[in-house]
Amino acid sequence: METYKADVVIVGGGGAGLRAAIAVAESDPLLKIALVSKVYPMRSHTVAAEGGAAGARQAHDSFDFHFHDTVGGGDWLCEQDVVEYFVSHCPTELTRLEHWGCPWSRKADGHVNVRAFGGMKIERTWFAADKSGFHILHTLFQTSIKYPSIKRFDEYFCVDLVEDDGRCRGVVVIEMATGEFTLIEARSVILATGGAGRVFRENTNGGVVTGDGMALAYRHGVALRDMEFVQYHPTCMPVTGLLFTEACRGEGGYLVNKDGYRYLQDYGLGPLQEKPCNKYMELGPRDRLSQAFWHEKQKGRTVEGPLGSVVHLDLRHLGEARLRERLPLIYEMAQTFLGIDPAKDMIPVRAAVHYTMGGIRVDGHCASSLPGLFAAGECSSVGIHGANRLGSNSLSELLVFGKVAGDSAAEHARQASYGKTGALLKQARAARQRLMDIKTRTGGKEKTAALRKEMAQQMEDGCGIFRMESTMRTTCDKLAELRERFENIVIEDQTSVWNTEFLTTVELDHQLDIAAAIANSALNRRESRGAHQRIDGYGERDDANFLKHTDAYYVPGGPPRIEYGAVKITKSPPAARLYGAAGEKAEQERKAPHV
Amino acid sequence: MSDPGKIIEIEVLRYNPENDEAPHSTVYKVPFTDDMSVLQGVQYIKDNFDGSLTFRWSCRMAICGSCGMMINGVPKLSCETFLRDYYPNRISLEALAHFPIEKDLVVDWSGFMEKLESVHPYIIPKEKRSPEEGEYLQTPEQFGEYIRYAACINCTLCYSACPQFGLDPDFIGPGALAILHRYNMDSRDGGATRRMELVASEEGVFTCSAAAYCSEVCPKHVDPANAVNINKINASKDYFLRFLRPKGES
Numbered sequence: 001m002e003t004y005k006a007d008v009v010i011v012g013g014g015g016a017g018l019r020a021a022i023a024v025a026e027s028d029p030l031l032k033i034a035l036v037s038k039v040y041p042m043r044s045h046t047v048a049a050e051g052g053a054a055g056a057r058q059a060h061d062s063f064d065f066h067f068h069d070t071v072g073g074g075d076w077l078c079e080q081d082v083v084e085y086f087v088s089h090c091p092t093e094l095t096r097l098e099h100w101g102c103p104w105s106r107k108a109d110g111h112v113n114v115r116a117f118g119g120m121k122i123e124r125t126w127f128a129a130d131k132s133g134f135h136i137l138h139t140l141f142q143t144s145i146k147y148p149s150i151k152r153f154d155e156y157f158c159v160d161l162v163e164d165d166g167r168c169r170g171v172v173v174i175e176m177a178t179g180e181f182t183l184i185e186a187r188s189v190i191l192a193t194g195g196a197g198r199v200f201r202e203n204t205n206g207g208v209v210t211g212d213g214m215a216l217a218y219r220h221g222v223a224l225r226d227m228e229f230v231q232y233h234p235t236c237m238p239v240t241g242l243l244f245t246e247a248c249r250g251e252g253g254y255l256v257n258k259d260g261y262r263y264l265q266d267y268g269l270g271p272l273q274e275k276p277c278n279k280y281m282e283l284g285p286r287d288r289l290s291q292a293f294w295h296e297k298q299k300g301r302t303v304e305g306p307l308g309s310v311v312h313l314d315l316r317h318l319g320e321a322r323l324r325e326r327l328p329l330i331y332e333m334a335q336t337f338l339g340i341d342p343a344k345d346m347i348p349v350r351a352a353v354h355y356t357m358g359g360i361r362v363d364g365h366c367a368s369s370l371p372g373l374f375a376a377g378e379c380s381s382v383g384i385h386g387a388n389r390l391g392s393n394s395l396s397e398l399l400v401f402g403k404v405a406g407d408s409a410a411e412h413a414r415q416a417s418y419g420k421t422g423a424l425l426k427q428a429r430a431a432r433q434r435l436m437d438i439k440t441r442t443g444g445k446e447k448t449a450a451l452r453k454e455m456a457q458q459m460e461d462g463c464g465i466f467r468m469e470s471t472m473r474t475t476c477d478k479l480a481e482l483r484e485r486f487e488n489i490v491i492e493d494q495t496s497v498w499n500t501e502f503l504t505t506v507e508l509d510h511q512l513d514i515a516a517a518i519a520n521s522a523l524n525r526r527e528s529r530g531a532h533q534r535i536d537g538y539g540e541r542d543d544a545n546f547l548k549h550t551d552a553y554y555v556p557g558g559p560p561r562i563e564y565g566a567v568k569i570t571k572s573p574p575a576a577r578l579y580g581a582a583g584e585k586a587e588q589e590r591k592a593p594h595v
Numbered sequence: 596m597s598d599p600g601k602i603i604e605i606e607v608l609r610y611n612p613e614n615d616e617a618p619h620s621t622v623y624k625v626p627f628t629d630d631m632s633v634l635q636g637v638q639y640i641k642d643n644f645d646g647s648l649t650f651r652w653s654c655r656m657a658i659c660g661s662c663g664m665m666i667n668g669v670p671k672l673s674c675e676t677f678l679r680d681y682y683p684n685r686i687s688l689e690a691l692a693h694f695p696i697e698k699d700l701v702v703d704w705s706g707f708m709e710k711l712e713s714v715h716p717y718i719i720p721k722e723k724r725s726p727e728e729g730e731y732l733q734t735p736e737q738f739g740e741y742i743r744y745a746a747c748i749n750c751t752l753c754y755s756a757c758p759q760f761g762l763d764p765d766f767i768g769p770g771a772l773a774i775l776h777r778y779n780m781d782s783r784d785g786g787a788t789r790r791m792e793l794v795a796s797e798e799g800v801f802t803c804s805a806a807a808y809c810s811e812v813c814p815k816h817v818d819p820a821n822a823v824n825i826n827k828i829n830a831s832k833d834y835f836l837r838f839l840r841p842k843g844e845s
Binding site: 039040042043044045047048092093095096098099100101103104106108109110111112131134135138142143145146154177206207208239240242243307329332333336337447448449450491492493495496497498499500501 | 614727784
């Protein structure tokens, strides 16, 4: 097997991985960096983010406001010290990205503009029209080309980590174009592989979002934290799940039911506001809006059609000119994929899976419990999103914690040694053997695509917007059954070059572990918090028993072992989570004694 | 929605270097509904008929740039091209033209990546600035100078449309030249001189025969043909000015 040595290997070429690579390169140009990605970096799913990235910049805004919005939005399951670090570093990182060329939308005076976003008290979302993720990703990718110390392994698929002496010492990768395995030895390893939304049926995610890095860390004994918190985005295209950004509502769009009624006023988000009003109505947080959609459906107030149940996103009053300026991608998507003109017609939407709040448990330095292994971005759980992420916090997270991970990994690499090559090669060969056995086995009847479909349906049935013990248990059982059936998958394509039938089977192998971590974590959380809502007698938040992080540990051949960890509270004690007029009143009452 | 009984014939140019001496066509009969894209059509084939069919895809919403292919001879993103627009005729799919085929609909993009890397596709700052000093100011006019060229998703459809790239694989080509132009036109950038050497080189803008088909197929309206044209003019000016200016000025 070929081997390659780098000081730092980064798996994932999306926003977090690229930002980490640049951070390592800037911290020490002599450190050799290997950047491994299963797609060319600019294809990574960061590209599809639309609305923008949060960072306080207006005179009447503050880090403290951003902190409280984030912690309350996360239903107090955030690591508050990490959130404090995060909010205070967002503007710096966003400005740095501007210096690197990111075309943030501007005001007439030439300064960067910001827009309103759900759950944010002040407008603080930096945006590049509605292609913010696209521009962030291309800016980072093109900037990364400046640094000769970054060696890219484009279209290499990472299939395992290798350890020596209790430390992570590298990764095993497959070159997709040849099927060849390579061992990349490293002093530090960063996982930046993105989320796992594709384990669900209807989702906004690209095909690449299969939770690979999460599964690799998990199998190496690192906890997956808070995996039950899966974000449903309230405004997605029916069937395909394609995203209509929250910026549609930030710019003033309405959500209406089949009677043309702005139904959010019935769900603790009112009273009705004509103009966009922060933390009211359509600018409430995603979990609440997706839950309101579910309730409307139960009440028979959604629009039923050939595409299933939908509500309407009404942008007509914004006018074509503003839509073209602020939401050009949304405009084109509505035309291309739905055949409608959003300046004239309402857009049918419903909630779909969008984001994995949980992930690889890391501390505020992005270090996992396995020495030498770091993680950043959606694959990680650094602790800023809690039980529900606020829109536009994840793009900022990529930048802030991509840099932290890069700095931490560089620092670690300066002190750590390489592992023993012989021991690492032995593990790499074993990893190859395990996968080649999957590829070449015969006698079974199962197909990867069919199992993937069943898994995704199970996750939707058991771990949707509202959850019940009985259906979650069924999902857990079925996932265990699918894990057994995985052993009977037969791969038709036995060639080596670009064998995507084999590679998607390896992805499914990862996805089945992640799905089980999500479903079992959900089953065990007997309360309702943020994106985890139960309708089987555990409908309330239960701080006495569950103001805790879930830690899911991998158990070979069985369901994960679930443990619970403390939540770091610094300056925001848990309180009722309120929006609309109720939220405003509560905030005034909280402030009153101090005035 | 459509009648669920409709079936469209999809002809795919298959090639597996391990088994095939040359590319060959296979026709699949695919049941489809009116909302199905060509990408969903090939996914259906892979999931139901032949797991070995190989193509790149990810975002499904025309922004990641992965899923380009020749659809009835025209380079298009398969995720935003719909089967209903071809039915009841047969639809033919081939790998993007002018690139070496690695397998089925997957082409070798390494040449394109080298070109992209060669154009210095990053801000070479006119003046250093720290984040503490805040952002560079950019007026709407300055912003308007480059933003359209920043919309390139690197899908390379323009390369498949470009007759000159078909003849000369060394031509830097429309996409990378549009990105080069994007940085030259950015008020924050001071690297134009460095890039102009490439523009005027043998592989640069003068290879272009002004067919302008690149702009026609661009799914993001980047207009690479215009970027190339402007640089032809700039490179000519630059060439003559070199004789007029005293040494040391640029």
